[in-house]
Amino acid sequence: MIRFIAKRLGSGLVVLLVVSALTFFLLYMSSGSIARNILGDQATAEQVALKEQELGLDQPLVSRYFTWVSDALSGNLGASWFTSEPVANSLASRIPVTMTMVFAAMILIAICAALIGVAAAVKRGWVDRVVQVGAIIGDSVPGFVIGVILVTILAIQLGLFPATSTISPDAGADAWIYSMSLPVIALLINGVTGGAQQIRSAVIKQLERDYVRTLRSRGIGEREILFKHVLRSAAPAGLTVLSLQLIGMLGGVVIIEQIFALPGMGPLAVAATGQSDLPVVMGVVMYTVVVVIVVNLLVDILNGWLNPKVRVS
Amino acid sequence: MNNSSEEAAATAAVATPAGTGQSGTVVRSTVIRRLFKNPLGIAAMGILLVISLLALLAPVLAPFDQNYANIAKTLAAPDSVNVLGTDSAGRDVWSRLLFGAQLTLLSALLCAGVAIVIGLPAGLIAGYYAGKFEAGSNWVVSILMSLPGLIVLLTIRAAFGPSVWISMIAFGILISPSYFRLTRTAVQSVRNELYVDAARVSGLSDLSIIARHIFSVVRAPIIIQTAAIAGVAIAIQSGLEFLGLGDPTKATWGVMLSEGFKNVYLNPTLLFWPALAMALTIGGLVLLGNALRDALEDGEKIKHRRKAAVPSAGTTPAPSTARPSRKSVAAVDAGTEHHLVKVTNLGVGYPQADGSIKKVVDDVSFHVDRGEILGIVGESGSGKSQTAFSILGLLPDNARIVAGSIQFDGNYTVAPGDERVSQERLSKLRGKRISYIPQEPMSNLDPAFTIGYQLVTPMMRVLGISKEEARTRALKLLTDVGIVNPKRTFDAYPHEVSGGMAQRVLIAGAISCEPDLVIADEPTTALDVTVQADVLDLIRDLQKRLNIGVILVTHNFGVVADLCDRVVVMQNGRLVEEGPVRGILRNPQETYTRTLLGSMLEGREPMTTLVSSTSQGAAS
Numbered sequence: 005m006i007r008f009i010a011k012r013l014g015s016g017l018v019v020l021l022v023v024s025a026l027t028f029f030l031l032y033m034s035s036g037s038i039a040r041n042i043l044g045d046q047a048t049a050e051q052v053a054l055k056e057q058e059l060g061l062d063q064p065l066v067s068r069y070f071t072w073v074s075d076a077l078s079g080n081l082g083a084s085w086f087t088s089e090p091v092a093n094s095l096a097s098r099i100p101v102t103m104t105m106v107f108a109a110m111i112l113i114a115i116c117a118a119l120i121g122v123a124a125a126v127k128r129g130w131v132d133r134v135v136q137v138g139a140i141i142g143d144s145v146p147g148f149v150i151g152v153i154l155v156t157i158l159a160i161q162l163g164l165f166p167a168t169s170t171i172s173p174d175a176g177a178d179a180w181i182y183s184m185s186l187p188v189i190a191l192l193i194n195g196v197t198g199g200a201q202q203i204r205s206a207v208i209k210q211l212e213r214d215y216v217r218t219l220r221s222r223g224i225g226e227r228e229i230l231f232k233h234v235l236r237s238a239a240p241a242g243l244t245v246l247s248l249q250l251i252g253m254l255g256g257v258v259i260i261e262q263i264f265a266l267p268g269m270g271p272l273a274v275a276a277t278g279q280s281d282l283p284v285v286m287g288v289v290m291y292t293v294v295v296v297i298v299v300n301l302l303v304d305i306l307n308g309w310l311n312p313k314v315r316v317s
Numbered sequence: 318m319n320n321s322s323e324e325a326a327a328t329a330a331v332a333t334p335a336g337t338g339q340s341g342t343v344v345r346s347t348v349i350r351r352l353f354k355n356p357l358g359i360a361a362m363g364i365l366l367v368i369s370l371l372a373l374l375a376p377v378l379a380p381f382d383q384n385y386a387n388i389a390k391t392l393a394a395p396d397s398v399n400v401l402g403t404d405s406a407g408r409d410v411w412s413r414l415l416f417g418a419q420l421t422l423l424s425a426l427l428c429a430g431v432a433i434v435i436g437l438p439a440g441l442i443a444g445y446y447a448g449k450f451e452a453g454s455n456w457v458v459s460i461l462m463s464l465p466g467l468i469v470l471l472t473i474r475a476a477f478g479p480s481v482w483i484s485m486i487a488f489g490i491l492i493s494p495s496y497f498r499l500t501r502t503a504v505q506s507v508r509n510e511l512y513v514d515a516a517r518v519s520g521l522s523d524l525s526i527i528a529r530h531i532f533s534v535v536r537a538p539i540i541i542q543t544a545a546i547a548g549v550a551i552a553i554q555s556g557l558e559f560l561g562l563g564d565p566t567k568a569t570w571g572v573m574l575s576e577g578f579k580n581v582y583l584n585p586t587l588l589f590w591p592a593l594a595m596a597l598t599i600g601g602l603v604l605l606g607n608a609l610r611d612a613l614e615d616g617e618k619i620k621h622r623r624k625a626a627v628p629s630a631g632t633t634p635a636p637s638t639a640r641p642s643r644k645s646v647a648a649v650d651a652g653t654e655h656h657l658v659k660v661t662n663l664g665v666g667y668p669q670a671d672g673s674i675k676k677v678v679d680d681v682s683f684h685v686d687r688g689e690i691l692g693i694v695g696e697s698g699s700g701k702s703q704t705a706f707s708i709l710g711l712l713p714d715n716a717r718i719v720a721g722s723i724q725f726d727g728n729y730t731v732a733p734g735d736e737r738v739s740q741e742r743l744s745k746l747r748g749k750r751i752s753y754i755p756q757e758p759m760s761n762l763d764p765a766f767t768i769g770y771q772l773v774t775p776m777m778r779v780l781g782i783s784k785e786e787a788r789t790r791a792l793k794l795l796t797d798v799g800i801v802n803p804k805r806t807f808d809a810y811p812h813e814v815s816g817g818m819a820q821r822v823l824i825a826g827a828i829s830c831e832p833d834l835v836i837a838d839e840p841t842t843a844l845d846v847t848v849q850a851d852v853l854d855l856i857r858d859l860q861k862r863l864n865i866g867v868i869l870v871t872h873n874f875g876v877v878a879d880l881c882d883r884v885v886v887m888q889n890g891r892l893v894e895e896g897p898v899r900g901i902l903r904n905p906q907e908t909y910t911r912t913l914l915g916s917m918l919e920g921r922e923p924m925t926t927l928v929s930s931t932s933q934g935a936a937s
Binding site: 008019022027028031035103111127141143144145146148149152153155156160161181213214215217218219220222223224228229233236237248250252253254255256258261262263273274276277278280281285288289293296297300310311312313316 | 435466477556578581600752760761812826
């Protein structure tokens with residue numbers, strides 16, 4: 005098991021390296037006149053050259069990448085070209101906002117999708133039909149459109165929730181939950197409809213397995229078969245579904261934060277993208293990849309623990 | 318009739334992507350025909366057609382240019398000039414919606430096109446040739462799949478500036494793994510099929526093999542996938558534009574949403590139209606994909622049912638000749654509750670989509686006594702397994718008892734008139750008095766639990782004994798079924814033992830609670846020939862020692878000859894002949910039995926020795 009984890013961790017680091025290199029070269033190779041962009045059209049050629057020197061843009065690309073890597077290893081991700089704020093600092097102040105929201109939404113998705121999906125698989129009938137229709141509706145309306153609709157109706161028209169959710173540390177838990185509930189709901193609706201549908205399929209697939217019939221023939225009760233055998237076998241598929249949703253949510257949350265004016269990764273990423281503030285963009289990509297790698301590692305470990313083939317060997 | 322047989326052929330071609338080039342076209346035509354019967358499919362195609370037409374005719378239909386701004390008339394309500402009103406810059410909402418449709422659909426097509434161009438060939442190569450290319454592409458796929466789409470598009474936007482086309486090409490690359498995986502899986506499942514080997518042997522080039530056989534398999538799934546991907550592409554591109562990172566000179570639904578959201582306090586209807594357009598388009602794509610999938614899956618379902626029930630052309634149905642023999646069976650049953658199991662005029666059916674019930678077992682009667690082995694023989698689809706599962710009460714949920722009764726040890730488990738097997742009555746019997754030996758040993762053990770656990774738990778539940786006691790009994794059972802190192806097997810997981818050993822474990826499980834009746838469903842079919850003989854010996858020994866009744870379901874007369882006292886021959890859900898084994902083997906009354914016997918024991922003495930008869934069975 006330890007070797008298995010070490011191997012997974014190793015391949016995660018390789019992925020991190022590959023993605024960082026790809027992103028770095030993609031970003032810096034294609035933006036020809038970075039210094040000109042920053043200084044604007046009024047700047048003289050001299051000023052541009054000076055700026056390029058200042059940013060290290062006169063160095064060869066490969067050596068700049070290695071400088072970036074060695075800096076990054078010591079926790080220095082560079083500074084924004086426009087605000088001069090160290091990227092690491094911006095990330096550190098914004099990641100907690102985003103991650104609380106993502107994890108709150110994921111936990112709720114996991115609970116709701118699992119309950120609804122299992123109920124649909126076991127009971128079939130109307131629960132099943134509701135899940136099917138819900139999945140189609142959820143697939144048809146993108147998450148950010150749901151967010152926009154929720155804000156327009158619940159916050160602006162009906163005034164039930166605040167339209168913008170800024171978290172003040174002094175506001176207290178009640179106010180915080182109240183202000184965060186709308187963005188979290190916007191984040192989780194697609195996750196619940198899609199997740200319930202996929203968990204339903206995973207459970208039905210297990211219920212149709214031969215060994216379930218054999219367990220029944222041995223006199224084992226339905227409840228024990230469901231909770232001990234079927235759900236356990238369906239769990240890896242469910243975990244994969246949830247991990248893919250979490251990866252997707254790292255993108256979706258950017259738009260949701262923009263809609264609700266939340267001081268998370270979203271506004272940072274959008275502003276940096278619009279201005280081609282490359283060190284910040286690079287930092288955002290790195291944070292995303294690290295989260296994805298950690299999540300995948302956790303899923304792998306959980307699956308390994310659930311699956312004796314991995315656990316034993 | 319004509320129609321249905323044609324459909325059967327076509328659906329068979331869907332499920333087992335058959336060899337000829339023509340089968341591909343047949344598949345498509347019937348899938349499309351089925352799609353047109355599905356109201357949701359028609360609605361989806363209607364929506365998409367209308368939106369496509371509107372997009373195509375945008376330059377003609379739109380009263381204004383997409384960027385024409387009438388600054389004197391901003392945020393106007395709908396009137397005769399601007400049918401949906403104007404936005405904050407005084408641009409016509411209806412015109413922008415139409416041009417937006419154009420750009421949205423084109424960008425979705427571009428994305429799907431790029432994904433297909435990359436994913437399909439890569440999947441074909443990886444699936445067909447495997448090896449290093451497959452390993453490499455799998456690695457690339459795992460990286461692409463772990464990147465959130467929107468973050469990648471933000472990066473692309475930062476690098477290349479705002480362009481719908483560049484971002485959709487990038488997203489196409491990012492999403493190409495879905496085509497890659499789909500194609501690779503399909504190709505892998507076809508690659509080792511016999512007909513592909515045959516094509517290779519007959520000298521066809523790899524390219525034409527791929528084109529003819531494999532492409533027809535992946536075509537329908539690719540259409541389904543494309544519908545899904547186009548929807549995702551529209552969503553993510555609109556998201557990017559909503560963030561204000563799209564091309565501001567182009568009217569798109571995302572830009573319009575963003576513009577509407579900025580003016581949400583002034584005129585929320587600006588949000589409504591682009592949101593509706595998006596939901597309709599993506600919804601249409603989702604529904605189309607679902608309807609297509611249903612059309613494909615229905616084909617397979619119908620095929621399965623046909624396989625289980627419908628007479629295949631070429632075999633001789635014996636309706637008139639079978640009747641007298643069935644009567645004689647019914648006479649044997651009369652008034653005897655001392656039988657261990659008595660099945661009377663049993664009928665089992667499955668409700669069909671059109672409301673009718675398809676019978677898979679029809680008017681079957683027989684009995685089994687204690688200490689007796691009854692063989693139920695028939696080819697696949699004869700209803701023999703359905704009959705066995707009726708006795709066990711383990712029919713699929715949608716199965717119905719349409720006629721007859723089943724009694725066990727003098728009590729009904731299916732009383733006359735019951736629609737379903739009484740789970741209340743059977744759950745008290747299952748495991749304790751009636752037990753089951755399945756066909757395929759590996760899939761019948763839960764891979765997540767040790768063999769010991771799977772033996773011990775039923776004994777604790779059924780017999781109410783302690784874990785320690787159950788453990789001692791399990792170890793003894795494992796010894797009884799001929800496992801040399803019971804302790805090691807007890808602690809092993811199913812994947813750590815061989816198929817033959819797993820079947821011994823399942824037999825041990827079946828007898829662990831000292832049942833009166835064991836139902837064995839093709840217990841040797843999935844095993845190696847050498848192991849088959851051992852397992853049959855084991856069943857015979859245990860049956861003699863414990864004096865239990867056994868129902869042995871098989872297609873193999875060799876097994877019947879070797880093991881059974883009496884035999885029941887089934888065909889197309891009906892009972893054809895019944896009697897003592899020796900009598901039937903030496904002097905079969907029915908044509909069908911003779912055909913069945915002839916096909917298995919051709920050129921041999923009817924009563925062959927054990928080893929050669931089982932190996933004959935495996936070879937046939």
